[in-house]
Amino acid sequence: MNAPRGLPDNDDKTVIVSGAPGASASFVTHNVLPAGTRLGEFEIVGLIGEGGFGxxxxxxxTSLDRHVALKEYMPSALAARIGATQVQVKSARYxxxxxxxxxxxxxxxxxxxxxxxxxxxxxxxxxxxANGTAYMxxxxxxxxxxxxxLKAMPxxxxxxxxxxxxxxxVxxxxxxxxANCFHRDIAPDNIILLEDGHRPVLLDFGAARRVIGDMTQALTVILKPGYAPIEQYAEVPSLRQGPWTDHYALAALVYFAITGKTPPPSVGRMVKDSYQPLAKLAAGRYSERFLKAIDHAxxxxxxxxxxxxxxFAAELGISLDDASAGRTARGDMGGAAALARRRIGWTLAAACGLAAAAALGFFAPKLLPRAPVSADAGHAASAPAPIASPPAAAISAPSAPSAPQPPALPPYSPADEFARIVSLADPSFAVKAEVPLARAVAGHDRLxxxxxSNRDGYVYVFAVDPANQYVQLFxxxxxRDNRIGANKRLVLPRPSWPMEAGEPAGANHFLAIVSSAPRDFSALALTHDSAFASLSPDAQNAAAAARTLTASPFAGVPSCGSAAPxxxxxYGAAAFKIDVVRSSR
Incomplete structure (x- = not known):
């Protein structure tokens, strides 16, 4: 199949508009939406970049009061803007x-x-x-x-x-x-070093570009010579793509950083390999182990x-997060042994009809003050990453960027994790908890x-008692009716399941999450052996091992179903504490 007229014959390099987003430039096409255009709750402020496919x-x-990067699917060789926002295919053959x-x-x-x-x-x-196209x-x-x-470095x-x-x-x-997924487009222009700490973020997966390139057999559309390994040029059984495909591109990136040029294109190397090993070119400036690892990749x-x-990491002499091999938004951490039923913390009052057949488990941690959301709180914070390079006005190229040093993940304790979840929550999603009795007498006071919440959402409440018994309270x-309306009060427990303070005495800590979408907590391996799901110490430790700097498995993940567009x-979150004391009588 021949490529449509106008299909880019180079990589989908995003054109950067100099000046502030929205600055005029002669190369900005009529396909670009003007500032002020509304797409749902999002209002276009300006252009970040325009490529051949988006x-x-x-x-x-406007709903969360923050700036974001919005990407529109727009393969300019196949479609064009019709009217204010509509996108229409240029020809039936496309x-x-x-x-x-x-x-x-x-x-x-x-x-x-x-x-x-x-x-x-x-x-x-x-x-x-929407509008004949798609957005993210x-x-x-x-x-x-x-x-x-790299260009700015002396x-x-x-x-x-x-x-x-x-x-x-890595x-x-x-x-x-x-998860058997591959990036397949790693290059220096597809990595951004964030302003704070120069943490690298991988950009542009370019999935649509690859599919269209495959259909048109226009390999130059989807491959970057020097970075693309040979298996990306041909689909043959002996040249399968895998982790090694991304390793090649990442190693080519290092080669470029050290020598100022890319390795010879892999297609030419299959005929006559003119590759010059870094172990020779850069000997004495870098360790032999490091250079040989790059040459190997x-x-x-x-x-x-x-x-x-x-x-690959072992050869480079770097350490990976132990949880990385299985960490996705829905990573399975395995089952936990069932908890024996026991009376703990707060018990269902007799009016519930189940007496002590079910109980709550809370642990007694000390609450930390809410920390400001940092750049490492990425997806739940405010500032975002386009699948395109940022505008010149939004960046400042350092003359010699310092080595990125990501902050260490704090040691796990249930109490601190509740506080960390609050700090990771969206700061514009305001959740407030009010407790009329901060000190409850065992056997007398009810919870x-x-x-x-300032937004509609779904409520999830967890609690931990002084014996480190952890339950999903609600x-x-x-x-099961866990909806809450914006600016409406939700009083818990409801009359159908009143709860009374009980042993052990001490601090009981609670975490309340209000989420825009239903949340899935299956990765926690909760045990459902009573009216309230519980989390064993072993399951807590497994979840703690899967934490990342920007997310906590204890907060769950959004779950809308495959049919949802x-x-x-x-999500927003609030933590609070109730001290249970013994009666003086």
Whole structure:
């Protein structure tokens, strides 16, 4: 099949508009939506970049009061803007190609990215179809592309800088590869170093571009010579794609950083390999181990490269997060042993009809003050990352970027994790808990608290008692109606399941989450052996091991079902404490 007239014959390089987003430029096409255009709750502020297959805008989320990056599927060779926002295929002969690209944009890029939660992967807040096309909304990260950062350096980066760059990137790839997903487009212009700390984030999966390129057999549309390994040029059984495919591109990136040029194109290397090993070119400036690891990953034949992320990391001398191999938004941490039923913390009052047949478990942690949301709280915070390079006005290229040093994950304790979940929540999603009795007498006082939220949502409440017994208080087997209206009061427990303070005495800590979408907590391996699901100490430890800097398994993940056109990820949270004391009588 011949490529449609006008299909880009190079990579889908995003054109950056100089000046502030929305600045005029002669190369901005009529396909670009003007500032002020409304797409649902999002208002276009200006243009970030326009490529051959999509347009990225700076937009304002009017419901959450924050700026985001909004990407529109717009293959300019196949479709054009009709009217204010509508997109229409130019010709019936392009319809199949356009639809295939649209499906890939949604399923292979937006929906795929929404599954993962890693500080070096772009987070997708929301995606949907409308106006004959599709959109996805992401964080808007301020930073500089790796390409520009390297260009600004007076000399090649040293080994420490490169290791600090590679560690989170290989870790992010381990998350993708564990789900049998591959990036397949790693290059210096597809990595952004964030303003705060220069943390690298992988951009542009370009799924629609690859699908359309495959259908038109226009390989130059989807491949970057020097970075693309041989298996991306041909579908033959002996040249399978796998983790080693991304390793090659990442190693080519390091080669470029050290030498200032890319390795020879892999197709030419199959005929006559003119590759010059870094172990010779850069000997003495970097450790032999590091250079040999890069050379190994740049072997022409896939079978001759490291086959796993763990093997590649070991050769580089870097450590991966132990949880990376299985970490996705819905990672399964295995089952936990069933908890024996026992009376703890608060028990159902007799009016419930079940007496002590079910009980709550709370642990007694000390609450931490709410921390400000940082750049590492990426997907639940405010600033986002386009699948395109940021505008020049939003970035400042450092002359010599310092080595990225991601902050350490704090040690796990249930109490601190409740506080951390509050700090990771969307700051514009205000959840408030009011407790009329902060001190309850065992055997006398009943549990009561009131929740309010500035947005409609679904409520989830967890509690832990002084004996470290952890339960999902709400929703439960007795009460599944967990909706809350914006600015409405929800008083819990409801009259159908009153609860009375009981032993053990001490501090009982609670976490209330209000989420825009229903949340799935199956990864916690909760035990459903009574009216209230519980979490054993072993299951707590398993969940703690799967934590990341930007997410907590204890907060669950949004779950809207496969039929839903989009699934919002925003949530708010509040933590509070009730001290149970023994009666003095």
């Amino acid at each position: 347009i990225v805008y700076l937009a304002f989320d 319809e199949t190609m356009f639809r295939a690209g649209l499906k890939s944009f949604i399923n292979d890029e937006a929906r795929l990215l929404a599954r993962f939660d890693h500080q070096s992967l772009v987070k997708v807040y929301r995606f949907w179809e 909304v992401m964080p808007y990260y301020k930073g500089v592309t790796l390409r520009d950062a 000399r090649p980066p040293d080994e420490a800088w490169l290791r600090a760059l590679l560690t989170p990137l 870790d992010a790839l381990a998350v993708l590869h564990a 740049l072997a022409v034949q896939p079978a001759h490269r490291p086959q796993t992320d763990q093997a 009561r608290f009131t929740l309010t 929703p439960n087997e007795l009460d 989009s699934c919002p990820v925003a």
